[in-house]
Amino acid sequence: MTEGHDEAARQLVAQFGFDRSRLMDIVQGLQRRFGHVSDDAVRSIASALRIHAVEIEDMVSFYAFLDRKPRGRCRIRLSRTPVSMIKGMAAVASAFEAALGISVGETSSDGAFTLEWTSDIGMADQEPAALIDTTVLTALVPDDVPHIVAALRDGRRSAGVGPVLPKAGVRSSLVQPGPLLSGGHDNAAGLQAALCREPVKVIEQITASRLRGRGGAGFPTGLKWRLCRQAVGEEHYVVCNADEGEPGTFKDRLLLSEFPDLVFDGMVIAGYALGSRHGVLYLRGEYAYLLDDLQAVLAKRRQLGRLGVAICGTIGFDFDIRIQLGAGAYICGEESALLESLEGKRGAPRDRPPFPTERGYLGQPTAIDNVETFACVARIMEHGAAWFTASGTAESTGTKLMSVAGDCKRPGVYEVPFGITVNELLDLVGAADAEFVQVGGPSGQPVAPKDFGRRIAYEDLSTGGSTMVFGPQRDVLEIVLQFADFFVDESCGWCTPCRVGTTLLRTGLRKVIAGQASLEDIATMEAVAGTVTRMSRCGLGQSAPNPILGTMRSFPHLYEAKLRADADISGFDLDKALGEAIKVQGRQPVPEEG
């Protein structure tokens, strides 16, 4: 049944040099070819790598885009986020169900299609969007669906679907450029400027710019680089975190598709500053459609001497970049989980210390920075630290790329100076009647109109850039429930408070929305949320309760309105509870007397 899997697995293991740490590439090769990683393949990999099958199963079963059992030959994944839902995804999903004759979550009987939901795919500005294998289709309407399915049935593989619906291609999403995104980016100006300095002077310049990590956590980049450079190791690594998984953000997608050289320049500059020879760009699986273009950019850079040996003629500075494709796991955006994933393991975060700057990829000193951070680095080297600190606030220098989507007239990427208020941003994007803004994605903060005067900056509303705008017609609690679903789906499961707590929070929220919760239930939810926040191992768990806790504070009336009328009595519906037993046994209970 799984003929050829054994041989293919052995070939892939050999192709990746019998290297255990390249397990991700090995199993992805099998997934691409056979649609799943079979038992036979697992056994072959295990024997070829001399590891146990249970280790491979551990890794493969962790990722949403890897399968242990065969599913449909064509995978249709529909992005399910609050933004996709308000843009009409439910109707698109129904159209797919009708056209394929299956429900979401099922595989067609001929094995041709699997239709399923997936978390955000980085297209919030162009929802409803779908991933068909690795092809992205955007701005779908139900009428598009029959054409898509017909094209797929015609035997034209998913790659041929794009041309069928040219309007559904990924559009450029840059609405407002600023200093970072103005001017050329493929002339290596920043890189040339960096190579004229001593490596430590490069770090000094970055420190002087007071650049902080653009992923959201805001760690000072100069300090990170100094610690990494000082750490002793056989090799130093530069890792670009392009696992842009926070729902609602797509600014890294923009940088990678329209300003890739700026990002790669930043990585090469980091390599020079840290004394590193190896860079890795970890690209989220959802962005696989960018892979060929990015590889072409890297190839061109090698031709131009901007990558490889003696970069730009600098004798002794050799640096190259490889791209590692992820496989569908939000947690891999967390830097230590990303490292585990890079090493071919489940994406479970690590305990710190040691920090990645000391012991990172393959146990060596590693600097992991966001895509946007590297772009900033290149510009800082090009224009100088003073140019950079001229915009922003005291603690948040420079500009920030904001991904804005939802109920607004002009969704897209805006380059704005740090310190801009939520109100000012809403004016820019055309969202005068916003009732609820989620700043920083599900793990960020829900902001109510009374707080629209707050500033976007590390010292106030810290954000990686995701901004979801919701108008007065939206159901806030339904949106919060979708965030709760997201965290249940994306918790890695390693630690108890996050693994179980996110599930309990969703259960509690469902109870509230169903109108079955008492005041005591709300208090219980709040207590669970607090425990998850305080006791979880990494940022995912620590921030997972934010939408619930934040809306409890900002929109308490919405919770109050849902409380049971007899809220102080905790009871249950006896008839409903007995319903299943009555059905199974086929007899009614004896009515109570009196």
Add this chain to the structure above:
Amino acid sequence: MDDATIRFTVDGIEIEAVAGQTVIEACDAAGIYIPRLCHHPDLAPAGQCRVCTCTINGRNGAACVTPAMQGMVVENETKPLNDDRRAIIEMLFVEGNHPCVYCVASGDCELQALGYRLGLDAPKQPYLWPGRPLDTTHPDIILDHDRCILCSRCIRASRMEDGKTVFGFEGRGIAMRLNVDAQGGLGETQMAAIDRAASVCPVACIVIKRDSYKVPNGKRRFDVSPIGSDIEAKRMPRT
């Protein structure tokens, strides 16, 4: 006193550690009990259960994976921390199926004993009632997945102590499960009843057949004295 000695305080009590020790190791040696579940003194720490979380220099961190550092200020026995620890124990009770009343490990179960120690009367959270299979394929061992709390002790012991890698995880999030290194269940693995992996389970997930009730109920480890009292007994009364 040499340079390698690290001093820090736990709830105001000054203790000593040597370089390389974790907070929990130093506290164990000093007779201060930090509640824990996934930690086992013979195994590399994994930081999974988070029960041993302490407030260390103002920030929460798991004591099992935090290295002891000069001058650190650790809070352990505080009401907020014990409330959160109890909440975690409650989560583990509702995540699996834990019928203490008729469980073979009752009185010898660290989850149950911690519930008692931390004052968990009965879970208020809704039970998740997972449908997990019982693995009886091994001639000498039962693997009762209902009881598994995903502490990874067996995984670590099998790898480190037994050199076998019998166990691993599969899946993620709330669907995460213990997995064995064979399609046909534990009976097809290299597992032996005398393996370290069989004896480190804190609950009744790994049960040795024909071995139950040798010690009758009422006379088991935690029937006799609460969990942690062995460690606390090491601490000399202050004079």
